Amino acid sequence: MNTNLRIPHGEDKVKVELTVKELMVLAGARFPNNHMIEVGARKKLNEVLEQTYEIEGRSQSAYEF
Numbered sequence: 001m002n003t004n005l006r007i008p009h010g011e012d013k014v015k016v017e018l019t020v021k022e023l024m025v026l027a028g029a030r031f032p033n034n035h036m037i038e039v040g041a042r043k044k045l046n047e048v049l050e051q052t053y054e055i056e057g058r059s060q061s062a063y064e065f
Contacts (some may be wrong), residue, residue: 021037
């Protein structure tokens, strides 16, 4: 089944400030002794997503990566 997902202003650009370690984690690198790096990076992405699309009334897991 082929389903198209339409996201309003989906081609707009946003800026997220990440540390090099956070960027590495999002790219797939592992830091086994520091899970908080991944948590922090994903939190920053979720915050920008919420600000950009003003997501309200949804549980966090509904749009979590």
